[in-house]
Amino acid sequence: MSNYHIETKCIQEGFKPGNGEPRVLPIYQSTTFKYDSSEHVGKLFDLTEEGFFYTRLANPTVDSVERKIAALEGGISAMCTSSGQAANLIAVINICNAGDHMIVSNAIYGGTINLFAVTLKRMGIEVSFVNPDASLEELQKEVKENTKLVFAETIANPTLIVTDLEKFATLAHNNQIPLIIDNTFATPINCRPFEFGADIVTHSTSKYMDGHAVALGGVIVDSGNFNWDNGKFSGLSTPDESYHGMVYTRDCGKNAYITKARVQLMRDLGSAPTPNNAFLLNLGLETLHLRMERHCSNALKVAEYLEKNDKIAWVNYPGLKSNKYYDLAQKYMPKGSSGVISYGIKGGREAAVKFMDSLKLAAIVVHVADARTGVLHPASTTHRQLSDQQLLDAGITPDLIRMSIGIENVDDIIADIEQALSSL
Template structure:
């Protein structure tokens, strides 16, 4: 597509350009393998000397359409789709770090990501130092090591709702000459493009706002094409890959070296690919991303203001509330909204949280966020249960915190639902 198209147009038309007589809608190619008639061409595709489809694990046209659309939405040069968001996070790091390496991460990340970085990647020899996202640049630089290979953060932390200081984290990455990885799941490319603010890699759980309907798992890794891999720290990108007999990802694939390496090595060897039907559903969901996230943001702000004024509510956190400590940063980086997640606490604390949840009707108790329906959950006892109390607090989870994923239902019905439920506690 043209470089001047805006996000609403890209969301609908990006990644797929049918010719005369071809399906207007991206087709679901539900096949594990592909017919071939040229042995020489097959050999070239295997050796990354030509583009083509050979086997479902290494490529699928429906998945390709999703990857190309997402690369356009995030202003990257290429993207790699995965089976879920967690796989996207894992591959984004494994492409950069190996046993003996180290990364820096914001402590205000999703509980599953925190557990991955703290418990399981160390089993592979990759250590993580967590930093307070509000720490100064100098404080973050102090934890860096000679083997530090990336710095990682979330645009909007889940569920702390801190807005990432892109300028500071990008400055750290630049000084250390390492990639800056950003999870943009909650903000989505509708509200911000992290690559505009110095990110080199963007990851998403597409299960959330990208799909928007809770009917397809998925993840995506977007290559910004803006990092110099030939800086002495990432020889596997520069030197000849032994499994491809002479190919250098940097020399052969230039700006898309990172995405190509993930697709041709990690996807090839570890799998975790999206099913074609899930790619189709996610692609279809993206067609309304700009409409949904605008409505999510409007509804969340209105609900946040209502809860902030309620006598039984002790506190409310939403980035676009003027009372939020994140308000100025949200206005600086986010385009006109704070997405659909808010958190709040009741004056009765954790003891009455369950009763509120039980009495809600429009808002459901669901372990998910970011689709058209309104959800609520108590992260301390669920999504972040595997963390210690100290780790929960560092990641922004308090014992009385309730996380609400505000849907796109009529906001008056959502507010009335909370009003009636709050009356019963």
């Protein structure tokens, strides 16, 4: 891995063209690859040779993007998936089996809550949801003998709660289990969780990494720092009879975690990204550092405007000095948090709906974190499957509006908000 600054890595890492080869990462739109001998293909399956044999497991375009993202996060390896949900699912079941338990912050995306609380429960994996603001002593009480991991988001979607990464890392490591952090909102431009003790990082690359709302995707990145051979993770440290009896910790060293995820779970679940989507993701990554700077500066100006407007009941943005999580945001994300803000309109849910319907530049979309300003009412959309108690636990009130501030001219964004507020 190079010593380039992260801005340079966004452009230069991943794909290294040779003499006379394309300067821009090509799309290898092929499901399979040709070899001259059966022996060579056999070595590929044995992982004794590097190469590509089937795009579900590996593809040159996807591989280049994986290398770039690993470099951006400061990890040793990465595996792209078809969506962020697939990334979180595989990241967890790569080390959790039926009968295992995990500790999860309750301030996470509603779809992830459903994945863990409903689908994983049906698979026999128990989940304890915890308040991320709880003390280390309180969190420790949730740990069980069969607890296998701790999971949280850097910045919670949509409540924007900032996780104390070092506190959660201490909880995990005191109990010899890994910390998995979903770093989607912050991106590695604003926060690199491995530097604060995280062991695995996930992303929905459909958000800021892609940046243009054109390509679904996810990624899992391994720090290479966790000791999977500590006796708690038999799936990694005992023979896998479905893959030649391979012992991942013995045969793959620091790459044990990602190798198992790829040759066992990606093989069986098939949640592979397309080469075309990987190509589009790479284009987004090349400008990630520029876009995040504009997203954050625009969001701060919009948040400051809303904080002074008498039609706004409250504003939540970690970049505001008045925000409860300002100090944590400054500690973990001194360059900015993200372009997402949340706020409430005086008049409650009815006023919020009228306001959103009156916006002209900002579109009502079930998406977040792309170049265009978008708005959503989470309680009735992305989080509508949650119970009233789950909504309250996740900090989602009936009047909460989530606005993803784009990279347009900020004066135009504020003017749009102003005209919509004038309709109330």
